[in-house]
Amino acid sequence: MDKSRRKELKAEYKEIKTYMGVYQILNKANGKIYVDSCPNLKNKWLTLQAQLEMGMFANFQLQKDWNELGAEAFDYEVLEKKDAGEVTDKRWEAKQMKKPWLEKLQPYGDKGYNRLK
Numbered sequence: 001m002d003k004s005r006r007k008e009l010k011a012e013y014k015e016i017k018t019y020m021g022v023y024q025i026l027n028k029a030n031g032k033i034y035v036d037s038c039p040n041l042k043n044k045w046l047t048l049q050a051q052l053e054m055g056m057f058a059n060f061q062l063q064k065d066w067n068e069l070g071a072e073a074f075d076y077e078v079l080e081k082k083d084a085g086e087v088t089d090k091r092w093e094a095k096q097m098k099k100p101w102l103e104k105l106q107p108y109g110d111k112g113y114n115r116l117k
Helices: 003-015 044-053 060-069 090-105
Strands: 019-027 033-038 074-083
Touching: 019 044, 019 060, 019 090, 033 090, 044 060, 044 074, 074 090
Parallel strands: none
Antiparallel strands: 019 033, 019 074
């Protein structure tokens, strides 16, 4: 690849917007939800599905339900997103975005998979 083409591709890559945000995974069978945030939502659902399919998801109860019910029993939804381009500390900002959603949805106990801290 020549240098001019490489430079062009780099410029195009820098122009691609990335979004940070809050998402939920809904168990359609029992209504339980899992709420989390991430600094880059691009392809997040694909990553989560891969972790769940390999049995490597961090939340034991959600992993257990996924294993029993299968992928078709779950939906993924972005609850809020924000352009990450101008944000300095994306992880911190994503965690701040998550707090009001946890308060609003209360995804604990019978309602969800999150744990109270």
